[in-house]
Amino acid sequence: MLREATNSIVENDDMNDTLVSSPVERGSISRAEVMGEICHHLAPFQIGEKPIAGSTVITKDLAIDSLAVMDMVMEIEDRFDVSIPMNVVAEIYTVDELADTVLKLRARR
Amino acid sequence: MNTFPTRNIRLAYRRGAFKSVPEMLDYAAQGETGVSFYNAKGEIRSGLSWHDVRARAHVVARKLIGAGFAKGDRILITADTWPGFFDIFFGAQYAGLLPVPVSVPVGIGGKEAYLDQLRRQLTASGAVAAVGIDDLAGFLAEAAAEFPAVRLHGGMEVIDSLPEKQVDLRPLGPDDDCYIQFSSGSTRHPHGVRIVQRALMANLDAMTGPGGLNLSADDRTVSWLPLYHDMGLVGFLLAPLSSQCSIDYLTPRDFARRPMQWLNLISRNRATVAYSPSFGYDLATRRGANQVPADLDLSCWRHAGIGGDMVRADVLQRFAETFASKGFDPRIFIPSYGMAEVCLAITFGPDHGGVRTDTIDRTALANEQRARPASDPNDLLRARRFVLCGRVVPGHRLEVRDPSGKIVSDREVGRIFVSGPSIMPGYFNDPEASAEVLSADGWLDTGDLGYTLGDDIVVTGRAKDLIIVNGRNIWPQDIEWTIEARRIVKTDDCAAFSVDDGGGERVVVAVLARVAPDQKADLARDVAGAVREAIAVDCEVVLVPPTMGLPTTSSGKLSRARVRANYLAGRYAEDAAPSNPATA
Numbered sequence: 001m002l003r004e005a006t007n008s009i010v011e012n013d014d015m016n017d018t019l020v021s022s023p024v025e026r027g028s029i030s031r032a033e034v035m036g037e038i039c040h041h042l043a044p045f046q047i048g049e050k051p052i053a054g055s056t057v058i059t060k061d062l063a064i065d066s067l068a069v070m071d072m073v074m075e076i077e078d079r080f081d082v083s084i085p086m087n088v089v090a091e092i093y094t095v096d097e098l099a100d101t102v103l104k105l106r107a108r109r
Numbered sequence: 110m111n112t113f114p115t116r117n118i119r120l121a122y123r124r125g126a127f128k129s130v131p132e133m134l135d136y137a138a139q140g141e142t143g144v145s146f147y148n149a150k151g152e153i154r155s156g157l158s159w160h161d162v163r164a165r166a167h168v169v170a171r172k173l174i175g176a177g178f179a180k181g182d183r184i185l186i187t188a189d190t191w192p193g194f195f196d197i198f199f200g201a202q203y204a205g206l207l208p209v210p211v212s213v214p215v216g217i218g219g220k221e222a223y224l225d226q227l228r229r230q231l232t233a234s235g236a237v238a239a240v241g242i243d244d245l246a247g248f249l250a251e252a253a254a255e256f257p258a259v260r261l262h263g264g265m266e267v268i269d270s271l272p273e274k275q276v277d278l279r280p281l282g283p284d285d286d287c288y289i290q291f292s293s294g295s296t297r298h299p300h301g302v303r304i305v306q307r308a309l310m311a312n313l314d315a316m317t318g319p320g321g322l323n324l325s326a327d328d329r330t331v332s333w334l335p336l337y338h339d340m341g342l343v344g345f346l347l348a349p350l351s352s353q354c355s356i357d358y359l360t361p362r363d364f365a366r367r368p369m370q371w372l373n374l375i376s377r378n379r380a381t382v383a384y385s386p387s388f389g390y391d392l393a394t395r396r397g398a399n400q401v402p403a404d405l406d407l408s409c410w411r412h413a414g415i416g417g418d419m420v421r422a423d424v425l426q427r428f429a430e431t432f433a434s435k436g437f438d439p440r441i442f443i444p445s446y447g448m449a450e451v452c453l454a455i456t457f458g459p460d461h462g463g464v465r466t467d468t469i470d471r472t473a474l475a476n477e478q479r480a481r482p483a484s485d486p487n488d489l490l491r492a493r494r495f496v497l498c499g500r501v502v503p504g505h506r507l508e509v510r511d512p513s514g515k516i517v518s519d520r521e522v523g524r525i526f527v528s529g530p531s532i533m534p535g536y537f538n539d540p541e542a543s544a545e546v547l548s549a550d551g552w553l554d555t556g557d558l559g560y561t562l563g564d565d566i567v568v569t570g571r572a573k574d575l576i577i578v579n580g581r582n583i584w585p586q587d588i589e590w591t592i593e594a595r596r597i598v599k600t601d602d603c604a605a606f607s608v609d610d611g612g613g614e615r616v617v618v619a620v621l622a623r624v625a626p627d628q629k630a631d632l633a634r635d636v637a638g639a640v641r642e643a644i645a646v647d648c649e650v651v652l653v654p655p656t657m658g659l660p661t662t663s664s665g666k667l668s669r670a671r672v673r674a675n676y677l678a679g680r681y682a683e684d685a686a687p688s689n690p691a692t693a
C-alpha cells in the first residue's frame with residue numbers, strides 16, 4: 001500500500017499538475033489552507049495510524065526520502081508562490097514550522 | 110537581457126594551451142562571449158561577459174590584497190551558481206589567494222549537518238575568509254565563530270565594503286596552486302585536493318582536445334551542475350573558459366525543479382555540449398516526458414556527456430527513446446570517467462561512439478574478479494551490463510593492477526591506477542592521506558575497480574566502501590558515526606553499506622537490536638530518521654540479533670564487506686524491519 005502510494009508520486013511527480021494548476025495568486029491565505037496543503041503532500045508518507053500534525057518532524061516521523069522532501073517543498077512553494085531561502089529551509093523541522101514560514105513569506109509579498 | 114554569442118567576432122578562437130587561469134581569462138576577456146544565469150522559468154536573471162568577469166575579479170582582487178590577505182591564503186566560498194562565485198573565484202586568482210568552493214545546504218532540517226561540514230572544511234583548508242550568498246551569511250558566521258583565523262566572513266557585502274586600494278595585482282602563475290577541491294573522502298575528515306595551475310591546464314587541454322571533446326569555435330555549453338563539484342567547476346566553467354565558450358547556467362536546485370529547462374536551454378541557445386550524471390538524464394526523462402515543448406530541437410547537441418557516477422545504460426536508453434523525435438541522436442552520448450584527484454577527466458568514450466556496453470557474468474565478477482561475457486545477456490539475474498568509459502586522455506596512462514601490483518590482462522578486474530600531468534601533488538596539508546593514494550613514481554590509486562577491454566576502461570565499482578547515491582559520495586563511517594553520536598546505538602553496533610540491485614545504489618544500515626521486541630520498530634525508525642536528517646539519504650534498516658553480532662576483521666575492525674555479504678545471503682532476513690517506503 002505504502003509502496004504503491006510512493007511509487008505513484010515518484011512516477012508522476014505531480015510536476016504536470018504544478019505547471020498546469022495556477023498558484024494562489026493574490027489575497028490572504030489561511031493557516032488551515034497551508035496546513036491542509038502540506039498534509040495532503042505528506043499523507044502518503046504517514047507511518048501507522050499516528051496522524052500528521054503540526055508537531056510532526058518531517059524527516060524523522062514520516063517514511064519520506066530526501067528527494068520526496070525536496071519535491072514536497074517545491075510543490076508548496078509553487079502552490080503559494082513563495083520561495084523559501086535555503087538557510088530558512090535548513091532550519092525547518094516540523095509541519096508547523098513549514099506552515100509558519102509560508103505564511104510569513106506570503107505576508108511579506 | 111540577451112544571451113551571449115556563441116562565437117567571438119573580435120577575438121581569434123584559441124583552444125587551451127594556456128599557462129594559468131588568469132592567463133586564460135585575460136584572453137577570453139577580449140571577446141564578446143560570456144556566461145548567463147537562468148531561473149527555473151528559463152528567463153535570464155543576470156549575465157557576465159568574460160570581459161565583465163575579469164573586470165569584476167580585478168576589483169575584488171584589489172580589495173582582498175588591500176585588506177591584507179597574503180599570497181596563498183585560502184578563501185572559502187559557497188559555490189552556488191551566481192555571479193558572486195565568479196567574483197570571488199576569479200578575484201582570488203588575481204589576488205594570489207586560493208579559493209575553496211563548498212556546497213550550499215540542501216533539504217529541510219539540514220542546518221546542523223551543514224554547519225558541521227563547514228567547520229570541517231574550515232579546519233581542513235585553514236581558510237582565513239569565508240564568503241557566500243547573502244542568505245548563508247548567518248551560517249558562515251556561526252561556523253566561523255570557533256575559528257579566530259577567519260577574519261572575514263559573510264555575504265557579498267563584506268567584500269563590497271572593503272576599500273579598493275591602488276595595489277598591484279598578484280595573479281597566480283603556472284607554478285602556483287589554483288584552488289582546493291573538496292570532493293573525495295569522508296565528510297568527517299574531508300580531503301581537500303590541491304588543484305595546481307599546471308595540472309589543471311594539462312587536464313583542460315586533454316579534455317578539450319581531440320582525445321576528449323574536441324571543442325571548436327562553434328561550441329556552446331549549458332550546465333546545471335553544481336560548481337562545488339569537479340564536473341561542474343572544471344567541466345563547465347574552466348573548460349569552456351579555456352576555449353572562450355559561452356555558458357548558460359541553471360542552478361542545480363532549479364534543474365531538480367524543472368529538469369526540462371536544461372533541455373530547453375540546449376534547444377533554444379543551440380548548445381553543443383552538456384553533461385550530467387546518469388540520474389540527471391533519468392530526472393529529465395521521468396519528469397520531462399509529459400511536458401516536452403513542441404518546438405524542442407536537440408539536433409544541435411554534439412556531446413551528451415555522462416560522468417560523476419556509474420554510467421547507467423538503461424537510463425540513457427530511455428532518455429534517448431523519449432527524445433528521439435526531438436532530434437536527439439544516441440550516438441552523441443559520451444560516457445566519461447574522472448575524479449578530482451586528476452582535476453577531472455581520465456577517460457572519454459569515442460566521438461559519436463554512444464553507449465557501448467559489455468554484459469558479463471555476475472558470479473564470475475563477484476567470485477573470480479573476472480569479467481566473463483554472460484552466456485545469456487538477457488538473464489539479468491546472472492548477467493550484469495556495464496558501460497565502456499573510453500580510453501585514457503592523451504598524455505596520461507591507465508593501468509589495472511591486481512593486489513600484488515601486477516598489471517592484469519583484459520577482462521581481469523583489478524584496481525585502477527592513473528599517471529600523467531593532471532595528477533594532483535597531494536591533498537592539502539594532509540601528507541598521510543596523500544601518501545595512501547600517490548606513489549613515489551607518480552601513480553594515483555583511484556580506489557576504483559574495473560577492467561580493460563582493449564583501449565577501453567570499464568569501471569565496475571569502488572574498492573573502498575564508498576557509497577554513491579545520485580552522484581553523491583557517502584562514506585559509511587559518516588552514517589555510522591551519526592547513529593552512534595546520537596546514542597541510538599553503541600559504538601560498533603552498526604554498519605552501513607550499499608547494494609546495487611541494478612536499479613542504482615541504495616543504502617542499508619545493519620544495527621544490533623539490543624532492545625525489547627516491541628521497541629524494534631521504533632529503533633529502526635530512529636536510525637532511518639537520524640540518517641535522513643544528518644546525511645540526507647534514505648536507508649533500509651536491518652535489525653541484527655545481538656547474539657549474532659556484526660562480523661569483524663582479524664584486527665577487530667568492523668567488516669562492512671562481510672555484513673553486506675550476510676545481508677545479501679539473507680542471514681538477517683528474519684529480523685529485517687522495513688523502515689522505508691521502498692522496502693515496505
